[in-house]
Amino acid sequence: MARHIIVSAALLLLASVLSAANASQTLTLAPGQASPKASIGQLSWLAGHWRGEALGGIVEEHWAPPSAGSMVGSFKLIVKDKVKFYEIEIIREVADSLVLQLKHFHHDLKGWEEKQQTVDFALVKIDANAAYFDGFTIRKISDNEIHMFVVLGREPELKEVIFKYQRVLPG
Template identity: 80%
Template sequence: MHTVLRICCVLLLCISEVYAAETLTLAPGQASPKANIEQLSWLAGHWRGEALGGVVEEHWAPPFAGTMVGTFKLSSNGKVKFYEIEIIREVADSLVLQLKHFNHDLKGWEEKDKTVDFPLVKIEDNTAYFDGFTIRKISEDEMHMFVVFEREPQLKEAVFKYNRVKP
């Protein structure tokens, strides 16, 4: 609970754009649909945008061994605010997005053996709906991510608009 509150506080302090109804929730007892990591191969690459009051960057490795691994960085005024290590992996014939947060000095937010998990709710050609986290391909060079940062008293989501960084 402490970690979730801390994440929400950081997002609320930094949030610049808020959207609603771009994410889905897995209903109690609902199983994740069949999916494989190759369906998100378009995500591989270097992405940059503006969100949370600063510059955001993500690097995603191509699918390999049933997983994709990514890193996230938020920086503002030339200083790193926080990092994330992210993985999307195949679990029980579906996908789950898992991440861990770190301060600028790599001190972790979550407990040692804990991760923030987003099981898959639905997958389409250009969009993966994880529980509270949506990844949408807009074009070959643009993607948006939507993350729930508050559910009560009403649903609030942050949007991250990325453009592919060309080598």
């Protein structure tokens, strides 16, 4: 009996460790919850050229340094030496907080969203090494590595995808 309890306890501990390892890396803004105060300067570590692998190909992002209350970035997915799609991205100061906005484009620069529409992610939480937008997290791992976690798909089949980027150094 004691052996059964020990094995059961060990399995329960393993399950909780695995569950924590697979815990969501994104947050959601609760209904009525306001975004926290933040400024674009808090994300200056994001500036630069980043490359990694995700979505079955090579992913690349370029982020300009903060200026005029915003940062602008571009994203490109390359699969089998062909561009699958692009994104234009901005993080900007709005109402004493931050919002991440983007637009998608096919390989021929024809837009996915309607002309006046953007995909918007409100800020949920920010700290020295991470910005948690609603369904989209940007985390600084080191000066030369960042991870982005994005919730993709449609209800009820949402999934969190990780993008692991390394800084592309000049030269």
